[in-house]
Amino acid sequence: MERALKEITPKSQDYSQWYVDVATKAELMDYAPVKGFMVIRPYGYRIWELIQGFLDARFRATGHQNAYFPLLIPESLLMREAEHVAGFSPEVAWVTQGGSEALAERLAIRPTSETIIGAMYSRWIQSYRDLPVLINQWCNVVRWEKATRPFLRTTEFLWQEGHTVHRTEAEAREEARRMLGVYRETVEGELAVPVIPGVKSPGQRFAGAVDTYTLEALMGDGRALQAATSHFLGQNFARAYEIRFLDEDGQLKYGWTTSWGASTRLIGALIMVHGDDKGLRLPPAVAPVQVVVVPIGTGADRERVVAEARRVGEALTGFRVTVDDRPEYTPGWKYNDWEMRGVPLRIEIGPRDLARGQVVLARRDTGEKTVVPAGDVVRAVGETLAAVQRGLYEQALAFRQAMSRTIADVEDITREGGRGFFWAGWCGESACEDAVQERTGATLRCLPDEAEEVEPPGSCLVCHRPARHRAVFARAY
């Protein structure tokens, strides 16, 4: 009755195929009938719900409220902010027919909602007393992408987008920075993914932003992934959408706006940062199942070990626990299956363990097994899960550090194999930024907020004139 184990292509053999194998075989997602679209299956969606929970609590704690704005945006409204239009209109899906009527004006499925939210804010905001407006929306967006990859880049994806309006530039900049901090707490804290916070170069900004702040993470193949972004939009959208307020001094002024977003792409980061040849490895904070209890025993033993497994499962209140007592699968099959699904901790209970009043804990991250007295299991599980959470973060950080180089010349990127983060000096000219991409495929990920161990050289990696910034380059998803 046992089904064949699902094979995963080794990482070293074909990273892309490994990624897709993990995403599909761990049942995080499946491909949809329309190219570029995916289904997020219950196991993957549960991870998203857990991520949502952490983010949403932090959004509320920083004074934000959720709301919902329309999916469809009239073309004329989308077109009001010139840079925004240029950035997004090539990616828009258009509705041209509603029921039996051809629409007089075509409607964009939102690629992001600055435009329609701006139009509403313009109505709602009159006085400085109405500020700040701090609203977030959880929703789907559509961007017509040519090349797609599960979670990382799909035509439709789920995300949240925060949109705020402030009285002063300083407040808006502070907000954009604060939300980058909220993302960092979540991505490093719960997703156990170390990130480099920084600011994008002008060439990599969000279309219409004055500054884009970003979190850059390193995937297991040495490519970078933008984990979340927060934009200081200046008065660009306020002017385009007439978001004005009467200030205390009696002057009519434009508001200062921000927007910030994180998406289901984070699930892709979880796969690529933590996964191994056995499949997923989930940080306990975002694991749908944190502990699987597997009873081991046949015949006369079975009933006793199953009873003990259930007792242990019930004792573990406050954890997300599954007792896998399915008779049709062997323990070995179950180990592999739950390892593939990334469950951080397995508890094995066999007849000998029963006799000795003990259980065996097996960590997914290290494979390490520990024998624990049955009476001590709750404490041990709590401690071990905390250790797995820490361990995954530390392992990812060590990997990133090993994959980070300080370089003096653009050719060093290729010389070093092109994988990882390359720290360098940059003169600030887009010509030099472009040259890096043309010669190496790497892009300027950010101007990092903090230096890593060593300061990069004081000259630009391309023109070798004095550097105005330190910059991090990488080939990216």
Place this chain on the structure above:
Amino acid sequence: MERALKEITPKSQDYSQWYVDVATKAELMDYAPVKGFMVIRPYGYRIWELIQGFLDARFRATGHQNAYFPLLIPESLLMREAEHVAGFSPEVAWVTQGGSEALAERLAIRPTSETIIGAMYSRWIQSYRDLPVLINQWCNVVRWEKATRPFLRTTEFLWQEGHTVHRTEAEAREEARRMLGVYRETVEGELAVPVIPGVKSPGQRFAGAVDTYTLEALMGDGRALQAATSHFLGQNFARAYEIRFLDEDGQLKYGWTTSWGASTRLIGALIMVHGDDKGLRLPPAVAPVQVVVVPIGTGADRERVVAEARRVGEALTGFRVTVDDRPEYTPGWKYNDWEMRGVPLRIEIGPRDLARGQVVLARRDTGEKTVVPAGDVVRAVGETLAAVQRGLYEQALAFRQAMSRTIADVEDITREGGRGFFWAGWCGESACEDAVQERTGATLRCLPDEAEEVEPPGSCLVCHRPARHRAVFARAY
């Protein structure tokens, strides 16, 4: 500095305008730039989140998992179930352009997801061991409606749609019934809206269903609203989308499916069932703010009453409390404003109350005021909120009972003024059902599961032949 109070049209003067006034002025929603679309503002969205919380917990408790399926459905896929197509295709919004490319096949924005979910289930289900499949999705849907009304009927709305597959007809019917029960618990329990559960007549079924179960609620103007529906789909969708499984007996069989949904329309029901000329009246279970504490006092008193208001606010842990100590508004203005927003309970604290060690509780549902010792406020608030929750339900139930008639002839509907629920016998012929609608505007809401106080007559209200069913008729939203 005080803003003008927002005026609400009296219910008795113009019910439709009253409804829109409450929805907009309590800031539940606003109209969007595209006709038929609305924005759900933070206060309204918070109500939705609270409703979601109750429903989602019950979905999980009955074994369901959440997932996410694509927004866009290829036309060919949408068209496979004939009755479904006929029901929905007139309402579909079509995407015909993606980025710069005209699409080879146009894509429907989901009006509901049986079709695309069916296509995925067909891939995922092979064996009886894969059943039941119990999945729910929270999402937006679009139906191109001609006449729209905030929350009740909008072109886009938010909802959840459950989609399940079962091995046997009996299990699927049981599931459809179980979920109707889940809706009833939530709508009656937390929304305090009494409903009549029953089954739709063939003419009122969901397109493609074998049976549609419904909850029918009575609004404040005597019109009915379908609060939630649950569909037993038989094997119709399983056949159209090839959802088959190998049963234990070695036979390849079609699954039996259900679907069930509830939407943001429930917020419309809250307004219309409980609202009054002052605005909203929210049941505490779904009130974003359950208690508002208003300090009353100027000059030297202000500091002391504000401090006490904050102390009381902090003591009320476990409740959703706002302390309204804004200096720029008078207590009277605040009372009106929070009453409009439907906050179930107000606590007033003035200098005299402070001196006497007491607070005043004012119920939104009855207007009743009670003086309570300050030390007793937590207990009193808990009890009073429970009383408001019960009181709103009982008032709505009493209204429905007063508005329910047993009638022997279709003309009684008009004779009685056409408002309310009309219980009657029905022969089961669609001709008689249609005749009721043509002559009175009332539709057959459901064949109720349980009789109200009295059994309706044993003959059809139109043809006067022996009744095969008892039926409830009403003019409906």
